[in-house]
Amino acid sequence: MKFISYYLYLLCDTLINFMNYTLNQLKIFLKIAELKSITKASESLHLTQPAVSIQLKNFQDQFDIPLTEVIGRQLYVTPYGEEIAKAAEKILLEVENMKQKSLAFKGQLVGQLTIAVVSTGKYVMPFYLAPFLSNHNGINLVMDVTNRYQVLESLEKNEIDFALVSVLPENLQIEKRTFIDNKLFLFGSPSLIKSVPIKGQRIPENLPLIYREEGSATRQAMEKFISQNKIPVTKKIQLTSNEAVKQAVLAGLGYSIMPIIGLENEIKNKQIQIVPIKKLPIVTSWNLIWLKGKKFSPAGVAYLDFLTEHIESINEANFSWLSSY
Known part of the structure; x- marks a missing residue:
């Protein structure tokens, strides 16, 4: 009572x-x-x-x-x-x-963590949360996986504790913890590579390219690469999630420049292949960010302390395979 x-x-x-x-x-x-x-x-x-x-x-x-x-x-x-x-x-x-x-x-840490994650970040963020939450049963997690625009809007409005992004915002005062590199390669299915091969270090003009939606960091990186290298694009397919792009590439609908994270099994099973192209991969970083001066709850403070101590061991245990690419 x-x-x-x-x-x-x-x-x-x-x-x-x-x-x-x-x-x-x-x-x-x-x-x-x-x-x-x-x-x-x-x-x-x-x-x-x-x-x-x-x-x-x-x-x-x-x-x-x-x-x-x-x-x-x-x-x-x-x-x-x-x-x-x-x-x-x-x-x-x-x-x-x-x-x-x-x-x-009982002396246990209690509270709630609220995190917004860009869609590709769903392959990254859980590995940095699982060991922390398993040690603190009194902490609840609210994690929103959405597009980059909504992630940054939630951060700017101070609606969340943390955000996971691969491209840092230019208009916000933030602090960060860097997790791992985010490498983007050109990918295609073996069947497409065989039927529409890429010769040399240039993408053929008639190559079907699959894009993420407007506002996506992956889309921005892809468009910047195409613009800087003056690559004509005559055929374009646009999809609204990284998972949808991956499935389209696996089905042979086209090629796409995608983050390698989330493709480990498909690469090992030879369902998808990296296509060597000059000036690829594009390399950014996965960063957990928060507003500068943010006043955290005890749960938020404890999580930052946990990351300071365990980021390297989490990277070694779960993402060491990335160093091969």
């Missing part, structure tokens, strides 16, 4: 008197109310759609008033359902606070 506000205590007591719901049902309903979709909620919660539907039905059966309704194929949350969602959010927050305070009383 010590950690629950009097209002929420009354709310919980009232609900418990005539309902037998679980915290899991509250979490599932809250996610459905947020996303307005059972399918999206199941994906977000990493549950099957039937499991989410069953939990929603079990939760709904405890109320005399509908919480949701389906019109056409669209799910809507009723006004009453919105009120229940608000109550569920408060209850879950208080339960999480109780958990955090319990850990704090």
Whole structure:
């Protein structure tokens, strides 16, 4: 009782008197109310759609008033359902606070890290988080994997603790920790290299090139290379994620200048090949950055201390293969 506000205590007591719901049902309903979709909620919660539907039905059966309704194929949350969602959010927050305070009383580090990562950085950032989080069960992680524009916007607005980027922003005062080199090569599938070979050190004018979307650091590096070397591009394909570009190259749709990170298995399995081109690779660095003067929580301070001590060992254990290229 010590950690629950009097209002929420009354709310919980009232609900418990005539309902037998679980915290899991509250979490599932809250996610459905947020996303307005059972399918999206199941994906977000990493549950099957039937499991989410069953939990929603079990939760709904405890109320005399509908919480949701389906019109056409669209799910809507009723006004009453919105009120229940608000109550569920408060209850879950208080339960999480109780958990955090319990850990704090035991002397464990508690809190939250918020990190925004450019899309290719999903192949990098988890390796620098896993050992830290495994030693601090009281720290929650919120990591947004998105495009570079949104990452830097979140950083500028001070909405996050850290950002992972491969090209440093020019308009922000930041500090950084450098992780590993980011090397960009020209890649193609063996079948495409055989059918449309590259001769010498120049890219053929009729070569299909696959680009990332506007604003991507990879796109900017690729366009800068093409411009500086005066390479005509007559055929262009644009895709909106590094994973999509990789799959297109694997399928033989075209060539692309891509970061080698995330391609280790495809290279070893000879599904994709580096095409030797003069002035490649392009080399930048993966950097964890934060606003200069940022006032960190104890969790943020502890994470920076962890990185100072462990970056080299993490690099050696997980990224030593990059030195071969």
